[in-house]
Amino acid sequence: MSALIERKTGDRQSIAIETTDAARFAASKRRLTAAQRRWLTDCGFDAAPGTFALLADEGGKLVRVLVGVDAGDALGSLGGLPRVLPEATYHLAEEGVLKDTLQIALGWALGAYEFTRYRKARRAPARLAIAAAELDVLAPLVxxxxxxxxxxxxxxxxxxxxxxxxxxxxxxxxxxxxxxxxxxxxxxxxxxxxxxxxxxxxxxxxxxxxxxxxxxxxxxxxxxxxxxxxxxxxxxxxxxxxxxxxxxxxxxxxxxxxxxxxxxxxxxxxxxxxxxxxxxxxxxxxxxxxxxxxxxxxxxxxxxxxxxxxxxxxxxxxxxxxxxxxxxxxxxxxxxxxxxxxxxxxxxxxxxxxxxxxxxxxxxxxxxxxxxxxxxxxxxxxxxxxxxxxxxxxxxxxxxxxxxxxxxxxxxxxxxxxxxxxxxxxxxxxxxxxxxxxxxxxxxxxxxxxxxxxxxxx
Incomplete structure (x- = not known):
C-alpha cells in the first residue's frame, strides 16, 4: 500500500491533482495564475485524456497537476501517474471533473504496482493521500x-x-x-x-x-x-x-x-x-x-x-x-x-x-x-x-x-x-x-x- 496514504494533515502538505477534460478545461484555467496559463499554452496542453501538466508557483515549487481524463473512466484516469510524477504526496482537488475517489485511488494504486522479486524497483511511486475510510475499503482489494x-x-x-x-x-x-x-x-x-x-x-x-x-x-x-x-x-x-x-x-x-x-x-x-x-x-x-x-x-x-x-x-x-x-x-x-x-x-x-x-x-x-x-x-x-x-x-x-x-x-x-x-x-x-x-x-x-x-x- 505504499502508493496510498491516509490523509491526516489536510491538503497543504500535498500537491493537488485536478482532473479536467476538453469541455471543462476553460474553467480549470480560470483558477490558475497568468504565468501558469502561459505555461500550459507553451506546453500545448489541451486536457486530452492521458496527458498531464505540472504547474509551479511563483517560486518554482510544484503546487498543482492538471490531468486530462475521460469522464467515463475513473479507474484508468490516474493509473499512469504514480511512476511518472515527481516523488511526492498528492491529493485530489475538489474541483476535478471526476468525483469517484474510490475508483480513482484504486486505479492509482494498481498503476503503482511493480514486481520486484528479481530486480530493484526503478523508483519509488508517487503517493496519493486519501481519507482513512476510503483506504480501509481499498487496501484489501489492492x-x-x-x-x-x-x-x-x-x-x-x-x-x-x-x-x-x-x-x-x-x-x-x-x-x-x-x-x-x-x-x-x-x-x-x-x-x-x-x-x-x-x-x-x-x-x-x-x-x-x-x-x-x-x-x-x-x-x-x-x-x-x-x-x-x-x-x-x-x-x-x-x-x-x-x-x-x-x-x-x-x-x-x-x-x-x-x-x-x-x-x-x-x-x-x-x-x-x-x-x-x-x-x-x-x-x-x-x-x-x-x-x-x-x-x-x-x-x-x-x-x-x-x-x-x-x-x-x-x-x-x-x-x-x-x-x-x-x-x-x-x-x-x-x-x-x-x-x-x-x-x-x-x-x-x-x-x-x-x-x-x-x-x-x-x-x-x-x-x-x-x-x-x-x-x-x-x-x-x-x-x-x-x-x-x-x-x-x-x-x-x-x-x-x-x-x-x-x-x-x-x-x-x-x-x-x-x-x-x-x-x-x-x-x-x-x-x-x-x-x-x-x-x-x-x-x-x-x-x-x-x-x-x-x-x-x-
Whole structure:
C-alpha cells in the first residue's frame, strides 16, 4: 500500500491533482495564475485524456497537476501517474471533473504496482493521500490484486506445485484455516486420477491443496483454481511462442487464492472450501498419452484427445470433490482456453454459469466495480464435439469451433444441475504496459466476484 496514504494533515502538505477534460478545461484555467496559463499554452496542453501538466508557483515549487481524463473512466484516469510524477504526496482537488475517489485511488494504486522479486524497483511511486475510510475499503482489494500479479509473474522455478501449496498454507495460517493436501500417488489413493494423470510426468509431484474455513452452520462455498504451474502441452507439445508465457497457466489458482483471502478477511458468513489442483504438464516417459482413457473421480470415462487440454482434466476431479460436499455455490477460475481470448480479447474474461440469475448478478457486480465480464453460453448441442468412440466423452475434439464453450461444457458434466456454478475463463495477463495495468500478471474478474459474494452473503 505504499502508493496510498491516509490523509491526516489536510491538503497543504500535498500537491493537488485536478482532473479536467476538453469541455471543462476553460474553467480549470480560470483558477490558475497568468504565468501558469502561459505555461500550459507553451506546453500545448489541451486536457486530452492521458496527458498531464505540472504547474509551479511563483517560486518554482510544484503546487498543482492538471490531468486530462475521460469522464467515463475513473479507474484508468490516474493509473499512469504514480511512476511518472515527481516523488511526492498528492491529493485530489475538489474541483476535478471526476468525483469517484474510490475508483480513482484504486486505479492509482494498481498503476503503482511493480514486481520486484528479481530486480530493484526503478523508483519509488508517487503517493496519493486519501481519507482513512476510503483506504480501509481499498487496501484489501489492492493487496489481493498485487497477490495475483505476484503469483502469476513468478517464474515456474519458484512457483511450482509446492510453492502454490505454501501460498495456501500461509493464507491458512493468517486466517486460522485448516489446510491439507494430497501429493503424488496419494492422489490415486484418494481417487483424484485426472489430477495425477496430468502431473505425473513432472519431477515435481502433482497435488491437490484444500483449505477449509468458517462455521459449519453457514452456507457452503467452494472456490477452485486451476494451478497448472507450467504447461508444455504435454506430448501434444506447444510451439515455442505458445509455450513462452505458460508460467501464467496457474492464473486461475492465483485468483482463487486471492479471492479466498478477501472472503476470510471480510469474514463473510460462509463455510469456505478452497481447492487448488496444482501440477506441471510436463514431458517425460511417464507423460499421459493421446488416446488414453482415464476414469475420473465422478466415474465418467474420458478419452485424452489432446494432452494440451489438461486444465479441464485437473479441474474435473476438483469439481466432483466440491460437489460431493453439497455446496450452496461453486466458483472456479482458470486460464483455460485461447479460444476465449480470440473471442473476447485479453481484457474481458468469459463467464459461464448453469443458472441465469446467478450469472446476471455477477455481471452486474462487475459493472458496478468496473471489473467487466462477458457471459458466453453453455450451448449444449455442442456437447457432441466432445464425443468419444470408446469412452463416455473426450477432453477435446477435432473441431476448433467454440473452444471456450466446449471446455466449459466439459466442466459442466462434473457439476450437479441443481448446484449453482460459475466458471471464469480468464487471461490473468497484460501483454503490454497501460495506465494502471503494468505488463505481466493481472487480476481479471477478482473484484467482480468478490463484490458478488459480498452481495450474496454479506
Amino acid at each position: 493487496e489481493a490484486t498485487a497477490q495475483v500479479r505476484d503469483l502469476v509473474n513468478t517464474p515456474t522455478e519458484d512457483m511450482g506445485p509446492k510453492h502454490l501449496a505454501d501460498a495456501v498454507k500461509r493464507l491458512g495460517k493468517t486466517h486460522k484455516a485448516k489446510v491439507r493436501e494430497w501429493v503424488g500417488d496419494e492422489l490415486l489413493d484418494a481417487n483424484f486420477p485426472t489430477i495425477h494423470a496430468v502431473g505425473r510426468a513432472s519431477h515435481r509431484a502433482p497435488r491437490l491443496i484444500e483449505l477449509n474455513w468458517g462455521k459449519s452452520s453457514d452456507p457452503k462455498l467452494a472456490v477452485i483454481g486451476k494451478g497448472v504451474c507450467f504447461d508444455t502441452g504435454g506430448l501434444d507439445l506447444k510451439p515455442a511462442d505458445g509455450m513462452r508465457w505458460m508460467k501464467k497457466d496457474m492464473g486461475g489458482a492465483a485468483h482463487a487464492i486471492a479471492l479466498a483471502g478477501l472472503i476470510m478477511q471480510a469474514k463473510l458468513p460462509v463455510r469456505l472450501t478452497l481447492l487448488i489442483p496444482a501440477v506441471e504438464n510436463a514431458v517425460s516417459g511417464a507423460a499421459m498419452r493421446p488416446g488414453e482413457v482415464i476414469t475420473t473421480r465422478a466415474g465418467i470415462t474420458v478419452e485424452v484427445d489432446n494432452t494440451d487440454a489438461e486444465g479441464r482434466l485437473v479441474l474435473c476431479d476438483a469439481l466432483t470433490y466440491a460437489s460431493e460436499q453439497n455446496p450452496d455455490l461453486i466458483v472456479d477460475f482458470a486460464t483455460l482456453t485461447g479460444a476465449a481470448r480470440i473471442a473476447l480479447g485479453p481484457d474481458l474474461p468469459a463467464l459461464f454459469s448453469n443458472q441465469d440469475d446467478v450469472a446476471e448478478r455477477v455481471l452486474a457486480a462487475g459493472r458496478a466495480v468496473n471489473d467487466p465480464l462477458w457471459r458466453l453460453p453453455l450451448w449444449r448441442p455442442y456437447r457432441k464435439m466432445l464425443e468419444s468412440y470408446l469412452a463416455d466423452m473426450a477432453n477435446s475434439g477435432a473441431s476448433r469451433h467454440a473452444g471456450a464453450i466446449t471446455a466449459a461444457l466439459y466442466l459442466e458434466r462434473f457439476v450437479p444441475e441443481t448446484t449453482p456454478w460459475l466458471h471464469l475463463d480468464t487471461y490473468a495477463w497484460n501483454d503490454a504496459d497501460r495506465p494502471g495495468r503494468p505488463r505481466g500478471g493481472e487480476a481479471l474478474g477478482l473484484r467482480a466476484f468478490f463484490a458478488f459474494l459480498q452481495q450474496r452473503y454479506g
